[in-house]
Amino acid sequence: MNPTTMTYTVTDHVAHVRFTRPEAANSVTPAFARDLRDVMLAVESDDEVRAVSVTAEGKVFCAGGDLKAFAAAGSDVGALASDMLVDFHGAIYKMNRIPKPVVAGVRGSAGGAGLSLTSAFDLVVASSSAKFTMAYTRAGVTPDGTSSYFLARHIGLRRMLDLTLTNRVLDAAEAEAWGLVNRVVDDAEVDTATADLAAQLARGPWAMGMAKRVVYQGFESPLEQAGEMESETIIRAMGTHDAQEGIAAFAEKRKPEFRWK
Numbered sequence: 001m002n003p004t005t006m007t008y009t010v011t012d013h014v015a016h017v018r019f020t021r022p023e024a025a026n027s028v029t030p031a032f033a034r035d036l037r038d039v040m041l042a043v044e045s046d047d048e049v050r051a052v053s054v055t056a057e058g059k060v061f062c063a064g065g066d067l068k069a070f071a072a073a074g075s076d077v078g079a080l081a082s083d084m085l086v087d088f089h090g091a092i093y094k095m096n097r098i099p100k101p102v103v104a105g106v107r108g109s110a111g112g113a114g115l116s117l118t119s120a121f122d123l124v125v126a127s128s129s130a131k132f133t134m135a136y137t138r139a140g141v142t143p144d145g146t147s148s149y150f151l152a153r154h155i156g157l158r159r160m161l162d163l164t165l166t167n168r169v170l171d172a173a174e175a176e177a178w179g180l181v182n183r184v185v186d187d188a189e190v191d192t193a194t195a196d197l198a199a200q201l202a203r204g205p206w207a208m209g210m211a212k213r214v215v216y217q218g219f220e221s222p223l224e225q226a227g228e229m230e231s232e233t234i235i236r237a238m239g240t241h242d243a244q245e246g247i248a249a250f251a252e253k254r255k256p257e258f259r260w261k
Contacts, residue, residue, distance in 0.1 A: 001042055003035035008042060013050040013202040013260070015043050016195065022058020027066040028113040028145075030080070033087035040094040043102075050208070050260055052102040053198035054121065055191050061104075064112020064135060065144075085144060088113070092120045092146050096216065099209030101201045105194030107187055111135045116145025119154055119180065122212060125197060126181040127190045130172040134163045153219070154179050205242035205258045 001008065005026075007018045017039055019026040026032075043049050056062065065081075073080045095102055104121040109131040118124055118132070136143050143164060152160040155178045162168060172184045185193045201208055214233050218226040237243050242258045249256035 001038045003038060005029070005032040005035045006039065008039050010046065010048055012199060013048060014195065014198045015039075015046070015049045015052045017052060017054045019054075019056035019062065022056070022060070024066065025060040025063035026056050026058065026114070027063045028084070028088060028117075029066045029069060030084045030087070033084045033091065037087045037091035037094065040091050040098065043100060044094060044098045049100060050202040050204075051100055051198040053195045054102065054104040055194055056105075056107065059108040060114075061106040061108055061110045061130075062114030062117060063109065064114045064116075067139060081144075088144075089146060092117070095120065097213075099213055101198070101208060101212055103194050103198045103201070105190040106130050106181070107190045109133070112139075113145040116143065116147035116151065119151035120146055123197065124181040125190060125194045126172045126175060126184050127187040128172050128184055129187050130175065130181075130184075132170040132175050132180060133167055135167055137165060138167045151180070203258065205246055205256075206240050206260045207237045207242060210237060 005019065005021050007016075007020055009016045019032075021027070021032075043052055065084075070077045070080065101122045103123045103125065104118060105125045105127075106118055107127040107130065110118045111131075111133045112135045115132050115134055134143065134147070148160075151163075155163075159178060163170070170178065170180065172181070175181045176184050183193075210233055214230060217229060221229065241261050242256075245258060246256045
């Protein structure tokens with residue numbers, strides 16, 4: 001894997017992904033989409049990775065699709081978008097299914113596909129100056145990046161329609177109040193706060209990743225199916241070293257030593 005639009009490193013069980021095209025506002029291009037998909041495949045296959053931190057260089061987290069490239073494609077723009085979305089959506093599908101928490105740190109703005117991507121992360125830390133906007137209909141197109149799935153669930157259908165049809169801009173405080181982001185920190189603290197949160201999750205038990213799956217799947221399931229899935233998963237978790245260690249540590253009033261197994 002040799003990504004050209006982002007970097008990928010692993011330290012202390014945390015995969016650190018960083019978008020590295022600030023001069024292009026870290027826009028979504030075919031190369032970006034392929035790199036993101038490759039990175040998520042690497043996260044899935046690396047047993048050393050337990051959590052992921054995603055940040056970006058520059059003043060813009062991700063400005064969305066590269067409209068200059070779309071304009072240059074002329075009548076072939078549909079084919080360009082089609083090829084790109086195979087990888088972009090594939091990366092998001094993979095990220096959601098991997099039983100490893102993904103934390104994003106959004107500094108500056110996230111627009112269009114950048115906002116869609118933000119809504120797909122498990123947890124989001126935003127800078128106090130962050131701005132969020134859909135921007136799709138302003139350019140005469142419709143939403144992508146799975147925003148119709150994730151963003152609508154996070155903030156509600158009526159608010160989703162408001163963002164989509166009016167292109168209003170949310171500031172960080174509004175985004176937190178609406179449920180789009182989990183917490184807001186000073187601009188200078190975004191990268192550290194994101195990495196620290198991912199590290200905290202990586203120090204947790206094997207159940208951390210399975211809990212992610214339970215929440216997502218349970219949200220989409222009928223009551224009885226959700227309950228059965230919870231029963232099956234917690235029983236499976238009870239048989240792990242980490243659960244037995246966690247229970248023993250609680251009883252003995254000491255700090256547990258998890259091994260992610």
